[in-house]
Amino acid sequence: xxxxxxxxxxxxxxxxxxxxxxxxxxxxxxxxxxxxxxxxxxxxxxxxxxxxxxxxxxxxxxxxxxxxxxxxxxxxxxxxxxxxxxxxxxxxxxxxxxxxxxxxxxxxxxxxxxxxxxxxxxxxxxxxxxxxxxxxxxxxxxxxxxxxxxxxxxxxxxxxxxxxxxxxxxxxxxxxxxxxxxxxxxxxxxxxxxxxxxxxxxxxxxxxxxxxxxxxxxxxxxxxxxxxxxxxxxxxxxxxxxxxxxxxxxxxxxxxxxxxxxxxxxxxxxxxxxxxxxxxxxxxxxxxxxxxxxxxxxxxxxxxxxxxxxxxxxxxxxxxxxxxxxxxxxxx
Amino acid sequence: xxxxxxxxxxxxxxxxxxxxxxxxxxxxxxxxxxxxxxxxxxxxxxxxxxxxxxxxxxxxxxxxxxxxxxxxxxxxxxxxxxxxxxxxxxxxxxxxxxxxxxxxxxxxxxxxxxxxxxxxxxxxxxxxxxxxxxxxxxxxxxxxxxxxxxxxxxxxxxxxxxxxxxxxxxxxxxxxxxxxxxxxxxxxxxxxxxxxxxxxxxxxxxxxxxxxxxxxxxxxxxxxxxxxxxxxxxxxxxxxxxxxxxxxxxxxxxxxxxxxxxxxxxxxxxxxxxxxxxxxxxxxxxxxxxxxxxxxxxxxxxxxxxxxxxxxxxxxxxxxxxxxxxxxxxxxxxxxxxxxxxxxxxxxxxxxxxxxxxxxxxxxxxxxxxxxxxxxxxxxxxxxxxxxxxxxxxxxxxxxxxxxxxxxxxxxxxxxxxxxxxxxxxxxxxxxxxxxxxxxxxxxxxxxxxxxxxxxxxxxxxxxxxxxxxxxxxxxxxxxxxxxxxxxxxxxxxxxxxxxxxxxxxxxxxxxxxxxxxxxxxxxxxxxxxxxxxxxxxxxxxx
Numbered sequence: 001x002x003x004x005x006x007x008x009x010x011x012x013x014x015x016x017x018x019x020x021x022x023x024x025x026x027x028x029x030x031x032x033x034x035x036x037x038x039x040x041x042x043x044x045x046x047x048x049x050x051x052x053x054x055x056x057x058x059x060x061x062x063x064x065x066x067x068x069x070x071x072x073x074x075x076x077x078x079x080x081x082x083x084x085x086x087x088x089x090x091x092x093x094x095x096x097x098x099x100x101x102x103x104x105x106x107x108x109x110x111x112x113x114x115x116x117x118x119x120x121x122x123x124x125x126x127x128x129x130x131x132x133x134x135x136x137x138x139x140x141x142x143x144x145x146x147x148x149x150x151x152x153x154x155x156x157x158x159x160x161x162x163x164x165x166x167x168x169x170x171x172x173x174x175x176x177x178x179x180x181x182x183x184x185x186x187x188x189x190x191x192x193x194x195x196x197x198x199x200x201x202x203x204x205x206x207x208x209x210x211x212x213x214x215x216x217x218x219x220x221x222x223x224x225x226x227x228x229x230x231x232x233x234x235x236x237x238x239x240x241x242x243x244x245x246x247x248x249x250x251x252x253x254x255x256x257x258x259x260x261x262x263x264x265x266x267x268x269x270x271x272x273x274x275x276x277x278x279x280x281x282x283x284x285x286x287x288x289x290x291x292x293x294x295x296x297x298x299x300x301x302x303x304x305x306x307x308x309x310x311x312x313x314x315x316x317x318x319x320x321x322x323x324x325x326x327x328x329x330x331x332x
Numbered sequence: 333x334x335x336x337x338x339x340x341x342x343x344x345x346x347x348x349x350x351x352x353x354x355x356x357x358x359x360x361x362x363x364x365x366x367x368x369x370x371x372x373x374x375x376x377x378x379x380x381x382x383x384x385x386x387x388x389x390x391x392x393x394x395x396x397x398x399x400x401x402x403x404x405x406x407x408x409x410x411x412x413x414x415x416x417x418x419x420x421x422x423x424x425x426x427x428x429x430x431x432x433x434x435x436x437x438x439x440x441x442x443x444x445x446x447x448x449x450x451x452x453x454x455x456x457x458x459x460x461x462x463x464x465x466x467x468x469x470x471x472x473x474x475x476x477x478x479x480x481x482x483x484x485x486x487x488x489x490x491x492x493x494x495x496x497x498x499x500x501x502x503x504x505x506x507x508x509x510x511x512x513x514x515x516x517x518x519x520x521x522x523x524x525x526x527x528x529x530x531x532x533x534x535x536x537x538x539x540x541x542x543x544x545x546x547x548x549x550x551x552x553x554x555x556x557x558x559x560x561x562x563x564x565x566x567x568x569x570x571x572x573x574x575x576x577x578x579x580x581x582x583x584x585x586x587x588x589x590x591x592x593x594x595x596x597x598x599x600x601x602x603x604x605x606x607x608x609x610x611x612x613x614x615x616x617x618x619x620x621x622x623x624x625x626x627x628x629x630x631x632x633x634x635x636x637x638x639x640x641x642x643x644x645x646x647x648x649x650x651x652x653x654x655x656x657x658x659x660x661x662x663x664x665x666x667x668x669x670x671x672x673x674x675x676x677x678x679x680x681x682x683x684x685x686x687x688x689x690x691x692x693x694x695x696x697x698x699x700x701x702x703x704x705x706x707x708x709x710x711x712x713x714x715x716x717x718x719x720x721x722x723x724x725x726x727x728x729x730x731x732x733x734x735x736x737x738x739x740x741x742x743x744x745x746x747x748x749x750x751x752x753x754x755x756x757x758x759x760x761x762x763x764x765x766x767x768x769x770x771x772x773x774x775x776x777x778x779x780x781x782x783x784x785x786x787x788x789x790x791x792x793x794x795x796x797x798x799x800x801x802x803x804x805x806x807x808x809x810x811x812x813x814x815x816x817x818x819x820x821x822x823x824x825x826x827x828x829x830x831x832x833x834x835x836x837x838x839x840x841x842x843x844x845x846x847x848x849x850x851x852x853x854x855x856x857x858x859x860x861x862x863x864x865x866x867x868x869x870x871x872x873x874x875x
Contacts, residue, residue, distance in 0.1 A: 160547060206448075
């Protein structure tokens with residue numbers, strides 16, 4: 001799962017050491033993917049066993065940094081595969097002209113609302129949701145509308161859409177539900193916002209410290225607490241208008257040295273060798289085939305009544321105006 | 333002629349240090365400028381109503397934070413100077429260096445554990461106001477956090493200035509039966525007044541570029557600083573032109589404030605007489621003693637409170653497991669090595685700059701300071717106001733033509749951390765160097781001691797203690813720094829704050845709290861070592 005870490009900044013990761021004579025596949029991704037508890041180590045082992053090649057990850061802070069890094073490197077990029085952009089970024093990514101059609105069979109792919117793109121291949125998805133502490137909040141709001149209209153006593157922590165992916169997610173969620181009335185709705189919601197943090201980590205930290213009973217996160221957050229911490233204390237609130245969807249994708253670059261190997265990886269990505277690792281390391285829903293059903297904790301999660309999502313192009317064209325609108329309401 | 337010659341070496345050393353800083357900053361601008369040329373519209377569109385609001389808020393919060401940090405710091409520094417020996421004094425001083433090493437979010441969480449909506453003091457504050465306490469979000473939260481960071485810093489720096497008062501003066505004031513008021517006016521204030529503009533400038537700059545604290549405790553985008561806008565421009569919008577424009581605004585505004593601050597200050601001619609008294613003799617009256625201890629107690633509670641909260645949160649983590657983890661050990665080693673190198677480089681640069689400034693000051697006699705002299709002092713400090721993300725991004729663009737950018741990463745981290753810590757270290761050593769120089773310059777000239785032997789025999793004994801302080805400051809600062817590390821951070825260079833953030837970003841909050849505690853202990857340990865090392869000299873007053 002992509003977490004916009006606060007100071008995690010512009011670009012950087014590692015360019016590894018080309019040690020072996022084996023064929024090498026270089027995958028640019030974000031840090032939480034390659035961290036010791038992320039999917040990276042599992043995926044690397046599984047794919048290397050299958051292809052007899054050397055899979056190398058180069059990690060940067062997050063999806064936004066990933067795109068920036070690619071823009072900076074341009075034609076000189078070392079990346080064969082870029083893994084970890086989300087659909088809010090794919091339009092701008094396409095504009096760079098650095099990505100090539102994937103050319104794989106999308107048969108394994110299953111994303112809510114369907115997904116069709118000749119360049120980007122989804123590997124996981126998740127819904128934004130407000131996660132609450134059952135010990136502090138007995139009657140959580142049942143819709144975004146309830147939350148907006150709630151009394152000032154209900155305090156939430158959210159993230160800044162200028163610096164954080166979930167923060168941008170909430171902005172789009174509000175826009176999808178309220179449309180032209182979004183500014184007004186933000187005006188009401190403002191009184192419930194205890195604080196706006198630069199990234200997900202800070203607000204989630206405030207939440208687990210008990211500062212706020214509710215925080216903007218993902219529907220999958222409770223699964224982490226149940227599986228890793230063995231507690232059912234934290235739940236996601238199901239909103240009747242539906243939840244905003246985030247889909248994470250990967251693509252091959254036009255500079256890929258071995259086109260066949262890169263395509264093989266993208267194809268592998270949609271199968272069990274990759275997908276099995278996703279739920280309990282990336283804490284997102286797998287977008288492809290897993291070899292076994294997910295942990296029962298995932299069955300208990302909120303099933304959104306509707307999936308909300310803007311097209312990548314709409315986001316790219318309106319982001320600045322929508323963020324400015326948010327700013328002017330929230331700064332009042 | 334010989335006099336000029338003896339100064340020239342020191343001036344060259346300072347110019348070399350300035351050159352290094354200049355390359356660091358200008359290189360970044362060249363790199364970003366390359367990209368910016370492709371679309372320079374961002375630079376023009378940066379100047380809008382939003383910028384005006386953001387700039388106003390930046391100045392407001394930084395100005396208030398400075399006032400609230402420095403004024404009480406005068407009282408605290410005075411109290412510490414008036415009572416050179418009491419149980420726990422050394423510990424207080426070391427504790428005062430810890431906030432520097434805490435990453436913003438750790439300090440923010442510590443402060444919220446006390447004053448937050450669910451904080452320790454919330455029930456009390458609720459009953460006081462009659463309604464549910466909603467935490468100190470907003471300007472008040474920002475101010476509390478900034479005072480937490482900067483009051484101890486300012487107090488330590490002002491104390492360092494007070495410690496340059498020759499022991500004879502203390503003795504004389506005691507013999508003349510001066511009360512606290514007279515001593516303050518005649519002995520302490522002149523030194524403080526000379527040091528205050530520098531200290532206030534430093535605090536102002538630290539607060540102006542504050543990021544996490546401002547966003548997290550500010551409560552919302554109303555509290556947006558220029559630093560946040562720069563970060564957004566580079567990271568989310570990828571608009572180098574806009575980032576450059578905003579950085580220049582930030583530098584210009586700060587320069588303006590600094591200029592005003594220095595008009596308020598005064599330059600002081602240090603006392604050239606050799607001190608005869610072995611140590612400070614201060615005999616405060618009982619009323620003053622109780623006042624001083626009251627001040628110290630308040631400051632201690634204020635600073636130690638959030639730290640205690642951090643410790644308590646940290647104790648909840650599985651510390652033995654953490655301490656045994658390979659990742660933690662590696663990160664600790666990486667942090668110590670990088671911070672150590674940065675601190676050492678920083679100390680070298682600071683000494684060079686401080687020596688050059690003093691030499692230039694002597695060369696001009698009583699005339700107004702020229703540009704070069706100002707550059708070696710305040711000019712060099714201004715590096716603090718250039719956001720690390722700008723330096724990092726600029727150099728990334730520049731270096732990518734020369735192969736593997738990430739091979740340069742550790743080098744960049746050390747260089748940027750050394751530059752960022754420079755203003756702190758310079759503040760710590762300048763008073764001692766200037767005072768020593770005032771006393772020894774003529775003697776050295778007469779005896780023909782110069783160059784390395786002069787540094788080793790004459791300057792170093794006086795510098796040793798403040799250098800230890802400066803080194804510890806720089807190291808603490810680099811240890812807690814995340815800004816630069818995250819830019820260049822990678823699987824290859826992973827430091828403790830970086831690891832802390834990584835754990836926090838993947839639900840492992842308890843681990844993060846444990847690492848914060850670890851970072852604090854590490855910093856405290858370094859302070860102990862630095863103090864011990866600094867003390868192994870003849871008493872500072874005997875130099």
